[in-house]
Amino acid sequence: MYRGDGENTEGGGSAGLTCCSYNQDCTSLAIGTKIGYKLFSLGSVEQLDLVHENNEIPDVYIVERLFSSSLVVVVGHIKPRQMNIYHFKKGTEICNYSYSSNILSVRLNRQRLIVCLEESIYIHNIKDMKLLKTLIEIPPNLTGLCALSFNHSNSYLAYPGSCDVGEIVVYDANSLKSVCVIPAHDSLLAAFTFNSMGSKLASASEKGTVIRVFSIPEGQKLYEFRRGMKRYVNISSLVFSMDSQFLCASSNTETVHIFKLEQVADSRMDDPPTWTGYMGKMFMAATNYLPTQVSDMMNQDRAFANVRLNLSGQRNVCTLSTIQKLPRLLVASSDGHLYIYNLDPQDGGECVLIKRHSLFESKSEENKENDLGSPLPQSYAATVAKLSAVPSASTVPGYSEDGGALRGEVIPEHEFATGPVCLDDENEFPPNTFNDVTWKIHIVLWRSMTCFAILQVPYCL
Template identity: 50%
Template sequence: MNYGVRFNLFFRQRLVVCLEESLYIHNIRDMKVLHTIRETPPNPQGLCALSIDNDNCFLAYPGSSTIGEVQIFDAINLHAKTMIPAHDSPLAAIAFSPNGTRIATASEKGTVIRVFSVSDGTKLFEFRRGVKRCVAISSLVFSMCSNYLGCSSNTETVHIFKLEEPKDRIQNQLRLLVATEDGFLYVYNMDSNEGGDLTLYKQHRLDGKIDETKTDGPPRSEPQPIQDGESEKFREMAAATESPPKGGFQFNDDQEYPRSRKNPTEAWRRPCVWATP
């Protein structure tokens, strides 16, 4: 029978001994047993992980011997925190990030590695190690900066994955993208439950030019919020729209815009407005 021993070296608070069907949490200063987790699923490899962070000192161990469930236990306050359904196959390797906020997991298939948030179990990253054959992953480890994740197995290769943080986590939000002829891309928030007007979230200039007339905020041609059922009306407006003359409008042309009789020195101020689809 194998067993695992883990302790947080930097702060020297907890030491964990993992047996096949139980775990013992010790106070590392006097080796007193603080808590015992009994009747755990069969864990013949003694698979477990202990966070080294003082504020997020968590213990992770398999929650099942048939599927890849990860049990997270608060090793400081001595109570269960959460369970993460990580894989369909039993776990082969688990590891915490240095600050204890993330946990990486791999199953016995060895093809997919996932990274989860410890606080709520949200899946943050998924990496595919390979698809041609199953391997036995023996180790997962985060870099001290938490930007990289290393993986070793029973093959001749070691994989390093980069954990890139998305600049704006908008993938879980339903949005509408509208590209216009004036070179802008508009991103609207959509509420799939309530419906209603779509609010402008952000805009991007697609042609790379700088708006000389307005350098901050939305451009003058910013479209109004789109409402459901208005697409047909916009098509009708676009069909009825006339293109502006190629030479522009000459407002100093007396033939086109005659001067006022009451005040010959003042030209007519006749605005010219047209719409673009």
């Protein structure tokens, strides 16, 4: 998720882009502004549909949507210690939580909601917002760096485990138990992310030169990619494609790198006996006799595809998504625009810009010209693109928490829902089978004195 200072208002007037994030399956984009927040649907290349707009919460710096549901989490600079959860379709607040210090990041899936502070992490059960666990013995996390697997069957949580090196702690937020500790980098961490299944974890350090991918829950290194060697960069966005075939990294430079997760070394051993194949085998064998640092560098894979943005000094957040049956790279920039590129999944190379949308104008920018004054080019993929509806998310049955929670429930489960809750259907979450007129308010003060909650729940007469 990109978080900015809101100073750059180019293209956004007085609104000012303060943050932006994609939902878990990359079908929606949420942005925060100086005057509120907006939610967009990403189902089409040609059109950017505004799903919801709220101008009542000033200076939003965190906004997260749960898949395609109507649940959205918002935090603003006016009350940086308070998290508000809304049902935006109904225009109602579900609950709000206050904490002992500023909220730095929020992560959520269909089972868990994670709130990260500088020196603690709160794990909530998203079905009734009961606090299940507070992780307090963690190193100071000044930027709120954390990741949550959005595959609800495991709900792996990752957070920094050291203030000196790039160590990652992997925690099971379902069973509330530690899984493993990964010594990922020698320098401090800058970014890490899970793939869609929660079976892989990618990480980058503050140097930004090397990106590594580890297996989960074992913590074994699977891949190592080199982003560059000429200069250190600040990697701000790291994301897998939904099929886990590609990994995208963007930074404070003008280049976005896309890596392909495949075992190149294994394919070389199966090549026909040619002179180049023979020399390749000799080269690979020679690395076994070199110092570890040298051999690791020689074995690192370069980017499969890349994009050179027409932006300089802009902050951005990227994602890889399938839109209209073709792979796309999406770049949301602090200049107030969403850029859509075609990605060639076979040959890679330079990705082609095919569309640019304004995040502040009511209509998408049609037939815009690029900086060279010519129409935006179309790659081969654009010629075969056909409009198709984005498939709806699958129905997920309710989940009964079977232990591990702290004593003292916020809301009895029978009062929160009368049956399975479908968290990706905006018509069903939160449950709408209650009387919307009468409300019952629960106030709970945790024994730890670190947070309190005020929840408003429809009460069935």
